[in-house]
Amino acid sequence: MNRLNRWVATDDWDRIKKTGVLRVLVAYSQSNFFIDKGEHRGFEYELLKGFPEFIQKTKKGGPGEFVLLFVPVPFEELLPALLEGKGDVAAAGLTITPVRLQKIAFTEPYLRNVDEVTIAAPNTPPPKALEDLQGREICVLPSSSFAEPHEAV
Numbered sequence: 001m002n003r004l005n006r007w008v009a010t011d012d013w014d015r016i017k018k019t020g021v022l023r024v025l026v027a028y029s030q031s032n033f034f035i036d037k038g039e040h041r042g043f044e045y046e047l048l049k050g051f052p053e054f055i056q057k058t059k060k061g062g063p064g065e066f067v068l069l070f071v072p073v074p075f076e077e078l079l080p081a082l083l084e085g086k087g088d089v090a091a092a093g094l095t096i097t098p099v100r101l102q103k104i105a106f107t108e109p110y111l112r113n114v115d116e117v118t119i120a121a122p123n124t125p126p127p128k129a130l131e132d133l134q135g136r137e138i139c140v141l142p143s144s145s146f147a148e149p150h151e152a153v
Contacts, residue, residue, distance in 0.1 A: 012088060016066055016088065017066075019066075020065060020066045020067060021066060021067055021068075021069050022051070022052070022066050022067070022068050022069065022088050022089070023069045023071055023086070023087040023088045023089075024044075024048060024068050024069065024070050024071065024087060024088070024089050024090075024091055025071050025073055025078050025081050025082055025086065025087035025089065025090040025091070025092075026042075026044050026045075026070050026071065026072055026073075026078075026090075026091050026092060027072070027073065027074065027075040027078060027092045028072035028073075029042070029075075031043055032044045032091075032092060032093070033045055033070065033072060033091075040070060043093075044091040044092060044093075045070065047091065047110065048068060048091055049068070051068065052065070052066050052067065052068060071086065071087055073086075073087075075092060075141075076141065076142060078090045078092050078094070079094070079100070079104065082104065083103060083104070093111065094106075094145075095145035096109065097145050100145070118133075
């Protein structure tokens with residue numbers, strides 16, 4: 001049996017109150033979430049580590065004391081795992097899109113006006129304008145917000 005199966009749930013706050021655990025899906029990386037000498041580190045960890053205390057102070061009817069359980073998954077599995085109930089939140093700088101909003105509740109963005117960057121193959125002139133991409137093959141990660149809108153999330 002998969003070790004995560006015992007944590008699969010979609011009953012949110014009621015389960016968090018009962019178990020005292022908020023499951024945070026994160027993408028393991030050198031900057032967003034990693035473990036260094038047995039300690040959680042990274043951007044997403046730093047953003048979330050004070051969340052239990054914030055909730056306890058500001059939300060009546062929220063869970064009492066609870067801890068964050070960080071669950072590293074590959075980036076492309078973050079949103080599917082969230083929708084399957086394997087986590088309560090996904091923390092990874094995800095882009096809010098109309099397709100994703102149909103299935104997922106987002107917080108207020110913590111980054112705005114993010115510039116997207118194109119990367120060209122070696123010996124290929126980088127595009128200077130959007131028109132320079134016409135007729136060229138463009139590759140994006142399947143889990144990227146730039147993937148076709150027919151994707152699940």
